[in-house]
Amino acid sequence: MSASITVLAPATVANMVCGFDVLGFALATPADTMHLRLTTEPGVTILNEDDYHLPTEPSRNVAGAALLALLRAAPAGTGIEVRINKAIKPGSGIGSSAASAAGAVVGANALLGNMFSREDLVRFAMFGEEVASGVQHADNIAPAIYGGITLIRATQPTLDIVTLPAPALHVTVVHPQIEIKTSDARQILKKDVLLQDAIRQWGNVGGLVAGLCKGDYDLIGRSLEDVIVEPVRSILIPGFVAVKEQSRLAGALGGGISGSGPSIFMLSRTEATAQAVAAAMRHVYTGLGLDFHTYVTTICPTGVRVVPTEKLLPNAVL
Amino acid sequence: MSASITVLAPATVANMVCGFDVLGFALATPADTMHLRLTTEPGVTILNEDDYHLPTEPSRNVAGAALLALLRAAPAGTGIEVRINKAIKPGSGIGSSAASAAGAVVGANALLGNMFSREDLVRFAMFGEEVASGVQHADNIAPAIYGGITLIRATQPTLDIVTLPAPALHVTVVHPQIEIKTSDARQILKKDVLLQDAIRQWGNVGGLVAGLCKGDYDLIGRSLEDVIVEPVRSILIPGFVAVKEQSRLAGALGGGISGSGPSIFMLSRTEATAQAVAAAMRHVYTGLGLDFHTYVTTICPTGVRVVPTEKLLPNAVL
Numbered sequence: 229m230s231a232s233i234t235v236l237a238p239a240t241v242a243n244m245v246c247g248f249d250v251l252g253f254a255l256a257t258p259a260d261t262m263h264l265r266l267t268t269e270p271g272v273t274i275l276n277e278d279d280y281h282l283p284t285e286p287s288r289n290v291a292g293a294a295l296l297a298l299l300r301a302a303p304a305g306t307g308i309e310v311r312i313n314k315a316i317k318p319g320s321g322i323g324s325s326a327a328s329a330a331g332a333v334v335g336a337n338a339l340l341g342n343m344f345s346r347e348d349l350v351r352f353a354m355f356g357e358e359v360a361s362g363v364q365h366a367d368n369i370a371p372a373i374y375g376g377i378t379l380i381r382a383t384q385p386t387l388d389i390v391t392l393p394a395p396a397l398h399v400t401v402v403h404p405q406i407e408i409k410t411s412d413a414r415q416i417l418k419k420d421v422l423l424q425d426a427i428r429q430w431g432n433v434g435g436l437v438a439g440l441c442k443g444d445y446d447l448i449g450r451s452l453e454d455v456i457v458e459p460v461r462s463i464l465i466p467g468f469v470a471v472k473e474q475s476r477l478a479g480a481l482g483g484g485i486s487g488s489g490p491s492i493f494m495l496s497r498t499e500a501t502a503q504a505v506a507a508a509m510r511h512v513y514t515g516l517g518l519d520f521h522t523y524v525t526t527i528c529p530t531g532v533r534v535v536p537t538e539k540l541l542p543n544a545v546l
Numbered sequence: 547m548s549a550s551i552t553v554l555a556p557a558t559v560a561n562m563v564c565g566f567d568v569l570g571f572a573l574a575t576p577a578d579t580m581h582l583r584l585t586t587e588p589g590v591t592i593l594n595e596d597d598y599h600l601p602t603e604p605s606r607n608v609a610g611a612a613l614l615a616l617l618r619a620a621p622a623g624t625g626i627e628v629r630i631n632k633a634i635k636p637g638s639g640i641g642s643s644a645a646s647a648a649g650a651v652v653g654a655n656a657l658l659g660n661m662f663s664r665e666d667l668v669r670f671a672m673f674g675e676e677v678a679s680g681v682q683h684a685d686n687i688a689p690a691i692y693g694g695i696t697l698i699r700a701t702q703p704t705l706d707i708v709t710l711p712a713p714a715l716h717v718t719v720v721h722p723q724i725e726i727k728t729s730d731a732r733q734i735l736k737k738d739v740l741l742q743d744a745i746r747q748w749g750n751v752g753g754l755v756a757g758l759c760k761g762d763y764d765l766i767g768r769s770l771e772d773v774i775v776e777p778v779r780s781i782l783i784p785g786f787v788a789v790k791e792q793s794r795l796a797g798a799l800g801g802g803i804s805g806s807g808p809s810i811f812m813l814s815r816t817e818a819t820a821q822a823v824a825a826a827m828r829h830v831y832t833g834l835g836l837d838f839h840t841y842v843t844t845i846c847p848t849g850v851r852v853v854p855t856e857k858l859l860p861n862a863v864l
């Protein structure tokens with residue numbers, strides 16, 4: 229048990245095309261850096277080391293709310309300080325809030341001798357997501373903690389998270405610099421869908437999971453189709469149709485909206501293709517005169533990575 | 547190329563719980579026996595060797611309609627006679643019509659030197675399903691031809707059939723002797739479903755496919771849940787709730803309506819459990835005073851099996 233620790237909390241992609249609300253994955257980059265230490269003063273202390281001016285009051289901070297949930301299950305009197313240096317821009321659609329929440333609870337758990345299970349940590353981190361979006365969803369939290377590609381089979385009566393095997397996949401993400409609120413993106417979805425569309429969607433979910441398990445890239449590509457959410461939400465993202473078309477032409481297997489946007493992700497079989505896809509994305513947004521960032525990365529097999537830094541207080545009393 | 551052939555066409559389970567319209571599997575028993583031979587007279591000849599009194603006019607017979615579709619793509623002047631001995635009772639919900647259609651086209655293809663692909667055969671056989679139910683569905687045809695567990699990822703723009711790996715699974719089927727028309731079972735389904743139910747369903751489809759691919763029996767069991775179709779259709783099947791409950795208590799992983807019913811199937815990890823499940827099912831229907839049949843079998847890794855019998859006309863001109 230060390231009294232000070234550093235964690236790298238990965239960006240994540242939720243709502244993996246047909247797998248709306250159930251499939252997501254962790255990215256190798258970008259990742260937030262968080263330094264955590266046990267404090268003699270009980271409770272949570274938040275320190276920001278970046279320029280995002282996020283709230284430092286624990287109950288209003290994503291990492292703070294997750295840590296408060298964890299502390300309710302930890303030995304009385306536990307105190308945790310976290311210094312946060314975010315590399316994942318809030319509101320980008322690649323799990324910025326999930327990284328803060330997941331990184332905080334995984335780090336705190338390491339400081340506390342790993343007393344909690346991964347399922348526990350997901351539940352604590354979901355309180356962080358509630359601060360960010362008003363909803364306790366695990367779509368980004370699950371891959372941020374488990375790594376790789378995760379399936380949330382069910383959330384009730386208990387959370388059931390399944391890790392999926394996958395062949396090597398390269399990921400290209402473009403983040404056009406516009407703002408979409410998760411709550412707005414939720415509101416434009418209809419409560420009802422056509423049964424025939426739902427059947428097509430779960431056929432694709434089955435195909436995508438089978439393709440990942442079998443390492444069948446063609447099947448993965450064919451299954452990356454969303455007939456329910458993308459047609460509605462993509463209208464909020466300028467350039468979406470062009471990005472998708474040009475990415476496929478550049479060789480991408482397929483992709484779609486990351487989370488509730490505005491980021492768009494594409495999967496490719498090789499890094500060279502992923503780079504060509506990034507070039508195609510840049511061409512689209514340069515043409516539209518919109519600022520953007522692109523990332524070329526891979527699916528990260530691990531979730532939050534703990535990097536022990538120092539053992540200042542090896543005999544700290546919890 | 548032999549001029550006479552015998553095929554065994556397996557029963558199949560479609561609408562595998564959460565996988566409504568997309569997931570199905572082949573049973574090792576029962577299976578129809580069909581004898582096919584090339585004839586000098588062009589066209590299709592149907593001979594029934596069982597007591598079901600099915601139509602023998604090719605366009606009104608399931609095997610006949612499938613063969614007529616095949617002949618439209620075969621060399622002009624081809625003639626095929628098929629003698630059918632059905633072991634799968636029509637209307638039982640375990641793919642009786644699919645067995646006739648699939649057996650006919652697989653047998654005919656063998657007689658014709660395997661000139662057609664499996665995808666072609668599925669498309670021909672779907673014309674047989676149209677005779678039976680008014681709809682060209684591939685839910686039973688796909689597993690009857692491919693064997694094992696099949697996923698129909700999509701039917702448009704092209705039929706996309708995926709075979710799924712699976713661990714050993716034992717199957718118990720109970721067929722209560724009541725009649726449910728596929729067309730009636732279709733009509734009581736609503737055209738719209740709640741998005742939140744659809745999400746739960748595709749979470750389960752993802753879990754089921756992952757469980758099958760990973761050989762994870764617990765995950766398979768947890769994923770055998772249908773929140774959309776079963777709540778509506780099960781009311782047509784007396785004893786359904788009791789059969790499901792008692793089967794789970796007897797150790798079944800789970801199961802549900804086979805096809806559009808009235809048969810109910812349950813999956814188990816061992817044959818002993820599958821036998822205990824059969825006993826539980828018998829107890830339910832004996833208590834209800836309903837006639838029934840039970841089958842204890844396995845998932846058949848192959849589809850229609852061709853058994854060459856004789857080569858009477860080795861130089862037959864097609």
